[in-house]
Amino acid sequence: MSETERTSTPHPTVVIVGLGNPILSDDAVGILVARELATGLPPERVEVVESMRGGLDLVDLITGHESAHLIDAIQTKQAPPGHIWRFGVSDLPPALTLAGSHEVDLPTALRFAEQMGYEIPSRIVIWAIEVSDPYTVSEQLSDSVREAIPRCVERILAELREDGSIEVSTQFPGSR
Amino acid sequence: MTKRVTIDPITRLEGHGKIEIFLDDEGAVEECFFQVPELRGFEKFAEGRPVEEMPRITSRICGVCPEAHLAASAKAGDAVYHVELPPTARKLRELQYSAFMLGDHTTHFYALGGPDFVMGPDADPAVRNIIGVIQKVGVEIGKEVIRTRIECHEVAKILGGKPVIPVNMLPGGMSKGLTKKEDHERVLEIARRGVEFAKFTLKIVDDIVLANKGYVDLILSDPYALRCHNMGLVDENNHTNFYDGKVRVTDTEGKEIIKYEPKDYLNAVEEHVEPWSYLKFPYIKQKGWKGLVDGQDSGVYRATPLSRLNAADGMATPLAQEQYERFYDTLGGKPVNATLATHWARVVELLYAAERFLELVQDPDITGPDYRIIPKAKPTEGVGIVEAPRGTLTHHYITDENGIIQKANLIVGTTNNNAAICMSVKKAAQGVIKPGVEPTEAILNMVEMAFRAYDPCYACATHSLPGQMPLTVDIYDRDRRLVRSFSRR
Secondary structure, X not given: OOOOOOOOOOOOOEEEEEEOOOOEHHHHHHHHHHHHHHOOOOOOOEEEEEEOOOHHHHHHHHOOOOEEEEEEEEOOOOOOOOXXXXXXXXXXXXXXXXXXXXXXXXXXXXXXXXXXXXXXXXXXXXXXXXXXXXXXXXXXXXXXXXXXXXXXXXXXXXXHHHOOOOOOOOOOOOOO | OOOOOOOOHHHOOOOOEEEEEEEOOOOOEEEEEEEOOOOEOHHHHHOOXXXXXXXXXXXXXXXXXXXXXXXXXXXXXXXXXXOOOOHHHHHHHHHHHHHHHHHHHHHHHXXXXXXXXXXXXXXXXXXXXXXXXXXXXXXXXXXXXXXXXXXXXXXXXXXXXXXXXXXXEEOOEEOOOOOOHHHHHHHHHHHHHHHHHHHHHHHHHHHHHHOOHHHHHHHOOHHHEOOOEEEEEEOOOOEEOOOOOEEEEEOOOOOEEEEEOHHXXXXXXXXXXXXXXXXOEEEEOOOOOOOOOOXXXXXXXXOOHHHHHHHOOEOOOHXXXXXXXXXXXHHOOOOOOEHHHHHHHHHHHHHHHHHHHHHHHOOHHXXXXXXXXXXXXXXXXXXXXXXXXXXXXXXXXXXXXXXXXXXXXXXXXXHHOHHHHHHHHHHHHHHHOOOOOOOOHHHHHHHHHHHHOOOOOOHHHOOOOOOOOOEEEEEEOOOOOEEEEEOOO
C-alpha cells in the first residue's frame, strides 16, 4: 500500500484510514497501524488507505463505504502516551475540534458531505492514540507509542470480527 | 509602544496554537501574544541524505502544501546540480504548481476565510462555515468546490505523481511528461473549467462582500490595518509569479527595497528570536529588527497574497490584471495595508492561477519529450524559492561532492508572517475588545479573523484528526490571573 492509493476493489464495506505524518515522530502512529492492518485484511471487504490530510479530503476517502475506522495521533494529556482512545464523531474531545488552520473539522466535513448528498458511512469509529512528540522530524516513534501499534491493531480487528465486517476465522499475519 | 510583558516559559505553548490577551486595570487590551508549535529537527533529519531524495521527503513535511515543498526542493536541487531546465520541464512544473494554487486557494475561500464574510463575522458559529456558505450560494457551487479540489489533485496524478502527496518533481525536471494526447486533453478540460470557476468565485466576492458597504468598511477599518513591507516572487516584468523569478520586496509606500535571486536570500532576510515564541521572526535585513512594530522604518514584512499583489506591478494574465486594477481602484491605491483585503487578493490570485494553468496547457512546449535532463555537474549548494499559498517558501541545501546534504535550511511561508500575524492579532484585539464589555464569541471571532486572513499553516499541527489546528484564546487580568478561556469548535 502506498499513500492515499486505494488498495483494492471499488466499494468494500469498510474503510480504514490511517492519518498522520510519516516523518513526524509519534504522529506517524495512525499510518503505521493502518499499514499493519493492510497486510492481513481481505481487500474485497476492507479497504485500507493512508492520508496526511483530514477535512474535506477525508470525506472523499470514506464516501460510499458502510463503515469507517479512522486512526490518528492525539494529544489530550489526560492519559499516558500509548493510551488508545476510541471515539464516535459526536464525542470527539471538544478541545481538539477548534477553529483554526487550513482545514475544516471532521464534524463540519461530514455535515458538508451530507449537504452535498454524499453517502457517508453510517458508522464512523475514531481510534486515537495518545502521543508524546508529534513535532520532531524523525521516523522514530517513542517506545510507549510504538508499543501501542499491535494493541491498536488487535482492538480494531476484534471490533471488525465482532460486527461481522470480517470472518472470525480471518487469519492475520500481523497478529502476534 | 506598549509595555513589554515577559511571559514565564511555563506558559509557552505545547501542542496547539494560543492567543494570550493581557488586560490592564480598565479592562483594555494591554498585550497580546500569538504562539504556535514549531516543527523541530528538520535540519538534522535532512543531513546525510542524498539531495535528490529531498523533494520526496520535504513534500511530506506538511499535508497542506506538499506541492510547495516539492517544487521549492526540486528547484533547490536544480541549483545544487547547476542544471538549467529545458522549457518543457520548467513549464510542466509551473503548470502543476498553478493547478495546486487553484485548489488550495479554493479551499481557503470557501471553507476557511469566506464564511466570515459570506455569513458575517458575528453570525452563529453553527452556520459560519462552509455549510452556511453553500446554503447561501447553492449546492451546485459546493459540488464545483469539491470538483475543483479533486481535479487539481488529478492534474498531479496525471503528471506522474501520486494524488495528494505528489513526488514527481526531481532535480533536472519531472519524472513524467504530458506526452499522451488523452492526458493533455483531460488537463486542458480541467484548466478551462478552473478559469470559469475562478471567475464565478470573483463574482461571489463582488455580489456578497463588495456590494455590502459594512464589509468594505470593516476591511478598511483601523483594527485590521498594518503597514508592513511586502514580499513576493515576480517575473521579468515585475508581475506576480508563483513558481519562478526573483523575490521583490517593496516598502510601505510601494517603493522597491530590494529584488534578489533566490541564492541571495541571506543578503535580504535575517531571523530574530524572541524568548516567548518557538517560531523565529524573519525581517528585512536592510531595515533591521526594530521590534514588533509596523511602519516604514520597521523590518517587518508580509509574504501573503496581499503582499504579492503589493510587491508586483501587475498580473501576467489578462483577467487577473483587470481584477488587480479593480482591487486597487476600490481600496484606494497601492499599497493596500488592510489585512482583511488579503481574502480578496487571494481570489485575484485564484483567477491568475487558473489563467496561467490554462496558458501553460495550451503552450506548444508542454507536450514535448524533454521533461527531464540528468544532472551531471558536481553538486555544491543551491536555493529554491516558490510562492506557497501562504507565503514565500525558501529551501537551501549545501551538499558534499556526492550530493549528500551537509546543511539544510528552510524558511516556510507562515514563518515570514510571524511578526505581522502577532501584530495583527494584537491590533484587532485592541480594536474590538472594549473595557467593561464582556468579550463575546463574535468579538473573539473578530480577533481570529486577523489571524485567519494569513491562511496560516503550521505544518504538523494541521492534519491531525479533528482537522483543524486547535486554538485557544486565554484572557488574563492585570495580575496575570486567567479570567476567561475560550476553546471553541
